[in-house]
Amino acid sequence: MxxxxxxxxxxxxxxxxxxxxxxxxxxxxxxxxxxxxxxxxxxxxxxxxxxxVPLVLGLSAEIPNIGDYKAIEVVGVPVVITRDNKGEVRAFLNACPHRGAQLKEVGLGNSTYFSCPYHGWTFNDDGSLRGIATPKDFGDADKLCLDLISLPASEKAGIIWVTLNPNSDLNIDSFLSGYDKMLSNxxxxxxxxxxxxxxxxxxxxxxxxxxxxxxxxxxxxxxxxxxxxxxxxxxxxxxxxxxxxxxxxxxxxxxxxxxxxxxxxxxxxxxxxxxxxxxxxxxxxxxxxxxxxxxxxxxxxxxxxxxxxxxxxxxxxxxxxxxxxxxxxxxxxxxxxxxxxxxxxxxxxxxxxxxxxxxxxxxxxxxxxxxxxxxxxxxxxxxxxxxxxxxxxxxxxxxxxx
Ligand SMILES: [Fe+2]
Structure with missing residues (x-):
């Protein structure tokens, strides 16, 4: 077509x-x-x-392998894009939900999980909380939502789109209006x-x-x-x-x-x-x-x-x-x-x-x-x-x- x-x-x-x-x-x-x-x-x-609206924040060729990530700041919003263990692209606010410290410095890298440089909290590649430092001392963390903030992300035509609004329900296919099919050529x-x-x-x-x-x-x-x-x-x-x-x-x-x-x-x-x-x-x-x-x-x-x-x-x-x-x-x-x-x-x-x-x-x-x-x-x-x-x-x- x-x-x-x-x-x-x-x-x-x-x-x-x-x-x-x-x-x-x-x-x-x-x-x-x-x-x-x-x-x-x-x-x-x-x-x-x-x-x-969905923004082009990366290229598939920038994060080709599982665990590859790209951290970027966009209109003041720190974002990290990663390829999870299933090969799917995910995007998160590049911030630890504990105090907001940035998880990754701007640039490219590879790691299969996120570790906060401030207090050492860790997160899985799907953004779920993996562990907090000295949990008994910290208190009941389960009651809080402590996963990374996930941003809508799509990979099409070798291009990665991310929406900076975590609650956006704008359909990427409607937004692209078939243009990604053209670009895929x-x-x-x-x-x-x-x-x-x-x-x-x-x-x-x-x-x-x-x-x-x-x-x-x-x-x-x-x-x-x-x-x-x-x-x-x-x-x-x-x-x-x-x-x-x-x-x-x-x-x-x-x-x-x-x-x-x-x-x-x-x-x-x-x-x-x-x-x-x-x-x-x-x-x-x-x-x-x-x-x-x-x-x-x-x-x-x-x-x-x-x-x-x-x-x-x-x-x-x-x-x-x-x-x-x-x-x-x-x-x-x-x-x-x-x-x-x-x-x-x-x-x-x-x-x-x-x-x-x-x-x-x-x-x-x-x-x-x-x-x-x-x-x-x-x-x-x-x-x-x-x-x-x-x-x-x-x-x-x-x-x-x-
Ligand atoms: Fe010009």
């Missing part, structure tokens, strides 16, 4: 390529500039979006995590607007990769999640097309049934509200997965960037992959985020009243509509939205 959907997308894109068109929205859409810097609004976004669970880094950036929505935006590519990125790149985008959506892709330009080849790897150029005139999955999966796959997956070719078929979180104040965000490779690279490929990842640091940090940090200063002056999204910028428009919907809904469980 998902391959059929990818072919349908390729067919629509091909029509637009041949006609020299893209899909356009009705009229220009405006977002109040205040939405990007108002502190109350920003706090609402953290509380009503990031603390209510990457087969990310078998990919190799080649490199990783963290970057500081502007307001999370300023940054995310950029991930959905191809309109800026040949201008802002002209000196790195954008020269001769199309500024036109098609958006395909599954619930709030969107795939972004330029219609292929004829007869000119986007210089972004990979050398030595199959590309749309090689298959444009061939029946869609012959198109390989790597070509059908080209483009940027975004996962609401904070992920972008973009395909690259440095060192072989690769992706950069950007995981974006609000920082400590409206003007700040944190991005975790992963460079994943379909196959473990040899020496030569590893060198190319390092070069690609280094270039992408410059692209994101110096070109995208520096622009974002500057533009949010202009917005904060109050002299610019709104941020505009053109008829060609449907992705940003859809994103902001979802943000508004999540902030304004009366449905605390969000089940009516997805």
């Amino acid at each position: 998902s391959r059929e959907k990818l072919i349908e997308i390729a067919r629509i894109n091909k029509e637009h390529s041949l006609n020299g068109t893209i899909e356009l929205e009705d009229g220009i859409f405006e977002v109040p500039a205040k939405n990007y810097f108002d502190r109350d609004r920003w706090q609402q976004e953290v509380d009503l979006i990031f603390k209510r 990457f087969g990310l669970e078998n990919w190799h995590i080649f490199n990783y880094r963290t970057l500081k950036g502007p307001n999370w929505k300023v940054a995310y607007d950029g991930y959905l935006d191809l309109y800026h590519i040949p201008v802002l990125h002209k000196d790195t990769f954008g020269d001769n790149f199309s500024n036109r985008a098609m958006y395909y959506n599954w619930g709030p999640h969107q795939k972004v892709i330029s219609p292929y330009r004829l007869p000119q080849q986007d210089n972004f097309e990979p050398e030595g790897l199959p590309s749309e150029k090689d298959y444009f005139d061939k029946p869609f049934e012959e198109w390989p999955m790597s070509v059908l999966m080209a483009g940027v796959w975004t996962i609401f509200p904070h992920i972008s997956i973009a395909s690259f070719t440095g060192g072989g078929r690769s992706i950069m997965l950007s995981q974006l979180f609000p920082g400590d104040k409206p003007e700040d965000s944190i991005t975790h960037q992963y460079y994943l490779m379909e196959k473990k690279p040899n020496k030569k490929q590893a060198k190319e992959a390092h070069e690609q990842f280094k270039l992408l640091k410059y692209v994101v940090e110096i070109e995208d985020y520096k622009t974002g940090i500057n533009l949010q200063k202009s917005l904060k002056t109050g002299m610019i009243k709104s941020v505009k999204f053109g008829r060609n910028e449907g992705g940003g428009r859809r994103f902001h509509k979802w943000v508004d919907q999540l902030l304004n809904t009366e449905d605390k469980n969000l089940t009516s939205l997805f």
